[in-house]
Amino acid sequence: MTINARDGYVDIVKDKVENFHGNQLVYVCWDDHLIFSAAQAFPLPPEMPFGALISEVMTPVFNLHPDFAKIDWPAVEWTVDGEKFSPDMEASLKDNGVDHKSLIRFKTPGLMGINGTRY
Amino acid sequence: MSNKKNTAFIIVQDNEDARPIIEAIEQDNDGVIVQYQPGMVRMERAGSLIVKRETVEELIGREWDIQEMHLVLISIAGNVDEDDDKFELSWN
Amino acid sequence: MAAKRLNLRKRYELLTRGMGWETTYQKMDDVFPYDTFEGIKITDWDKWEDPFRLTMDSYWKFQAEKEKKLYAIIDSFAQNNGQTNLSDASYLSAIKLFLTGVTPLEYGAHQGFAHLGRHFRGEGARVACQMQAIDELRHAQTQIHTISHYNKHFNGLHDPFYQFDRVWYLSVPKSFIEDAQSAGPFEFITSISFAFEYVLTNLLFVPFMSGAAYNGDMATTTFGFSAQSDESRHMTLGLEIIKFMLEQHEDNLPIIQGWIDKHFWRAYRLLALVSAMQDYMLTNSPMSWKEAWEVYFVENGGALFEDLGRYGLKMPKYHELATAESEHLSHQVWSVFCLLGNATGFHAFLPTEEKMDWLSEKYPDTFDKYYRPRFEYWAKQKAEGTFEYIKGLPQLCQVCQIPMIFTEVESDPMQLSFRDTKHNGDRYHFCSDGCKDIFENEPEKYTQAWLPVHQIFQGNCGGPTLEEVLEWYKFAPEDVSDYIGSQDHQRWQEWKGKDKDTPAKTEANG
Numbered sequence: 001m002t003i004n005a006r007d008g009y010v011d012i013v014k015d016k017v018e019n020f021h022g023n024q025l026v027y028v029c030w031d032d033h034l035i036f037s038a039a040q041a042f043p044l045p046p047e048m049p050f051g052a053l054i055s056e057v058m059t060p061v062f063n064l065h066p067d068f069a070k071i072d073w074p075a076v077e078w079t080v081d082g083e084k085f086s087p088d089m090e091a092s093l094k095d096n097g098v099d100h101k102s103l104i105r106f107k108t109p110g111l112m113g114i115n116g117t118r119y
Numbered sequence: 120m121s122n123k124k125n126t127a128f129i130i131v132q133d134n135e136d137a138r139p140i141i142e143a144i145e146q147d148n149d150g151v152i153v154q155y156q157p158g159m160v161r162m163e164r165a166g167s168l169i170v171k172r173e174t175v176e177e178l179i180g181r182e183w184d185i186q187e188m189h190l191v192l193i194s195i196a197g198n199v200d201e202d203d204d205k206f207e208l209s210w211n
Numbered sequence: 212m213a214a215k216r217l218n219l220r221k222r223y224e225l226l227t228r229g230m231g232w233e234t235t236y237q238k239m240d241d242v243f244p245y246d247t248f249e250g251i252k253i254t255d256w257d258k259w260e261d262p263f264r265l266t267m268d269s270y271w272k273f274q275a276e277k278e279k280k281l282y283a284i285i286d287s288f289a290q291n292n293g294q295t296n297l298s299d300a301s302y303l304s305a306i307k308l309f310l311t312g313v314t315p316l317e318y319g320a321h322q323g324f325a326h327l328g329r330h331f332r333g334e335g336a337r338v339a340c341q342m343q344a345i346d347e348l349r350h351a352q353t354q355i356h357t358i359s360h361y362n363k364h365f366n367g368l369h370d371p372f373y374q375f376d377r378v379w380y381l382s383v384p385k386s387f388i389e390d391a392q393s394a395g396p397f398e399f400i401t402s403i404s405f406a407f408e409y410v411l412t413n414l415l416f417v418p419f420m421s422g423a424a425y426n427g428d429m430a431t432t433t434f435g436f437s438a439q440s441d442e443s444r445h446m447t448l449g450l451e452i453i454k455f456m457l458e459q460h461e462d463n464l465p466i467i468q469g470w471i472d473k474h475f476w477r478a479y480r481l482l483a484l485v486s487a488m489q490d491y492m493l494t495n496s497p498m499s500w501k502e503a504w505e506v507y508f509v510e511n512g513g514a515l516f517e518d519l520g521r522y523g524l525k526m527p528k529y530h531e532l533a534t535a536e537s538e539h540l541s542h543q544v545w546s547v548f549c550l551l552g553n554a555t556g557f558h559a560f561l562p563t564e565e566k567m568d569w570l571s572e573k574y575p576d577t578f579d580k581y582y583r584p585r586f587e588y589w590a591k592q593k594a595e596g597t598f599e600y601i602k603g604l605p606q607l608c609q610v611c612q613i614p615m616i617f618t619e620v621e622s623d624p625m626q627l628s629f630r631d632t633k634h635n636g637d638r639y640h641f642c643s644d645g646c647k648d649i650f651e652n653e654p655e656k657y658t659q660a661w662l663p664v665h666q667i668f669q670g671n672c673g674g675p676t677l678e679e680v681l682e683w684y685k686f687a688p689e690d691v692s693d694y695i696g697s698q699d700h701q702r703w704q705e706w707k708g709k710d711k712d713t714p715a716k717t718e719a720n721g
Binding site for chain 1: 244245248249250395543546547550584585588599601602603604605606607614615616618625626627629631635637638639640653654655656658659660661662664665668669670
C-alpha cells in the first residue's frame with residue numbers, strides 16, 4: 001500500500017547507507033541473555049573482518065555478562081537475517097553476507113544466562 | 120479476563136463539590152457500585168448511570184446547573200445524553 | 212422578571228447551526244481543502260452533535276472556575292513546601308518523565324485541534340475542536356506551571372520541549388503525535404480523540420493521578436484531575452465523531468477500522484512508558500498496570516466495542532496481544548531504563564524489597580519467574596560496587612521507536628520479538644506485528660523516521676561519545692544516573708534529617 005496524502009509524499013529514506021559516513025548499521029543479539037534487553041546497534045565498515053567484529057566490537061559490550069568469558073566460540077550458532085551461517089573470521093562482514101541493517105543473532109550452547117534464567 | 124459486561128461508569132474527584140453528586144447517584148441508580156480510591160470516587164453500574172438535577176438540588180438546597188458537574192468530573196464510560204435535567208450514560 | 216433562559220439544546224443549536232455558509236467567491240473545496248482527500252464521505256454535517264452541548268459562555272465560566280481552583284492549590288502547595296510531603300524524592304522521576312514526555316504531547320494536540328477547528332466543514336465539529344484546542348493548550352500550560360515548583364528544588368526539569376525534540380526515549384511520544392498531526396483531519400481525530408483519549412487515556416490519567424495523590428503530590432493530582440475534567444468532554448467527542456463518520460456512509464467503515472487498528476497500537480506502545488511509571492516509578496502504586504489494563508481497556512474497551520459493533524466496527528487488531536503483554540510490559544520497560552540509566556534525564560532506581568513483594572502479589576504468574584531475578588542480581592552488583600551500565604545502544608523499532616525489548620509473551624516470554632520487512636531494497640525492523648503492519652501500510656511515512664540511535668551514528672547528535680550526546684540533550688551530569696547518591700537524593704535526606712549514607716527506601720537490600 002502507499003500513503004494517502006493530499007500533497008504527495010517526498011521520498012526520504014533517513015537511514016540509507018550513504019548517511020553513515022562509510023559505515024553500515026549492524027545489529028547483534030545474544031540469544032538467551034536478555035540482560036542486554038535488545039539487539040545492540042553498531043555502525044561498522046563493511047570491510048571489517050568478522051573476527052574483528054567479535055574482538056573489537058562485541059567484546060567490550062557483551063563482556064558485561066559473566067557468561068561471555070565462558071563462550072566456546074567454535075560451538076556458537078550464528079544466524080544472519082534469519083539464515084543459519086558459519087562466519088569466515090578472516091573475511092569481511094560484507095563477504096559474510098552481512099549488509100546494511102542486517103541482524104546477526106548468536107546462540108551459545110550450554111550458556112543460558114545468570115543461574116540459567118536466560119537473563 | 121473480566122466477565123463484566125457493559126459497565127457504564129463515572130469518576131469524580133473526592134471533594135466537597137462532588138459529594139452531593141455522589142449521593143444523588145447513589146439515590147437514583149439501583150445497584151450502583153461506589154469505590155473510593157486515592158483522590159477520586161468511581162461509580163459503576165451495568166448498562167447505564169444517571170445524574171438528576173432535581174436530586175442534587177434537593178441535597179444542596181439551591182439551584183444547580185447540570186454542567187457544574189464538569190468541575191469535578193474525571194472520567195466517564197458510555198454514550199452521553201445530557202439536557203437541563205439529567206446527565207445520562209448508557210451502552211446500547 | 213427576566214426573559215426565561217433558553218434551554219441547553221436550543222442554546223447549543225444556536226451556537227453551532229446556521230453560522231456557516233456556502234461560499235461563492237471561492238469554492239468550498241478550496242476553503243476547506245483537507246477534509247476530503249482521506250476518502251471519508253460526509254453527506255450531512257448537521258448530523259454532528261456534541262452531547263455535552265457546551266456553549267461558549269458556559270465553557271469560559273467553567274474553565275475559569277477550574278483554573279481558580281487549580282491555582283489556589285498550586286499556591287498553597289508552594290507556600291506550604293508541599294514538596295517535602297512527598298512519599299519519596301525518587302517519585303519525581305515519574306514527574307520528570309511526564310513533563311518531558313506528556314506535556315509536549317498536550318501541546319501537539321493543541322496544534323492539531325486548532326488546525327481541525329479551522330478546517331472541518333461542519334460548524335458543530337469546528338466549535339468542538341476549537342474548545343479542545345484551548346483545553347490542550349491549557350493542559351500544557353498548567354502542567355508546566357505546576358511542575359515549575361519542583362524545578363526550584365529538583366534536577367532534570369529544565370528543558371522539556373527542547374528535549375522532546377532530541378532525547379532517545381522521548382522520540383516515542385514525539386513520533387506518535389507527529390504521526391497523527393501529519394495525517395488528514397479525520398485520521399487525526401480518530402487517533403487522538405478516539406484511540407488515545409477514549410480507548411486509552413484513562414490508563415494514563417486516572418491511576419497515575421490517583422497515584423500522585425497516594426504519594427503526597429497534591430499539585431500533580433490537581434492539574435491531572437483538572438485536565439481530566441476536560442478529558443471527559445474529549446472522550447465524548449471521540450466517541451461521537453466515530454459514530455458520526457460511521458453513520459454518514461458505509462464506505463467509511465473500512466477506513467476507520469484501519470485507523471483504529473493503527474492508532475490503538477501506536478498509542479498502546481506509547482503507554483509502555485506509562486506502565487513503568489505506574490508500577491515502578493510511583494513509590495506507592497494504587498493499582499498495577501495490569502489491573503488498570505483490565506479495568507480500563509478489557510472491561511471498558513469491551514463495552515465500547517460491543518456498543519460500536521452495531522456499525523460493524525471490531526476490536527482493534529492485536530488487542531489480545533496487548534492484554535497478554537500486560538503481565539510483562541512494565542517490567543521490561545523499567546529493566547531497560549535501569550540499564551541505560553546513565554542516559555536518562557530522570558533517575559532510575561531498583562525496586563525496594565517492599566516494592567518487589569507488591570509486584571509479586573500483583574503479577575503472581577510473571578514477576579518472580581521472569582523479572583525478580585534480574586533486580587536481585589543488580590542489587591547484589593550495586594552492593595558489591597560492580598554494577599555497570601550497558602555500553603552499547605539498542606536496536607529501535609522503526610515505527611514505535613522503542614528499543615526492541617518486547618518478547619514473545621504468548622509463546623516464550625524470554626525470547627525477543629523480531630519482525631522485519633524490505634522496502635525499496637532497504638531492511639526495516641519492528642518490535643511486533645502491529646508496528647510492522649503500520650509500516651507496510653504506509654512505508655513512505657516511516658522510512659523518514661528520525662531514529663535517535665541511528666541519528667547518533669550519523670553524527671547528528673553532538674558527537675559520538677555518551678558525554679557529547681548527553682550535553683546535546685541538555686542533560687546535566689546531576690540529571691542522570693542512579694537516584695541513590697544523586698543531588699535529589701542528598702537534598703531529600705537533608706530535609707528528612709537522614710544521614711546521606713543511609714540506604715534510602717528505594718535501594719534494594721543486596
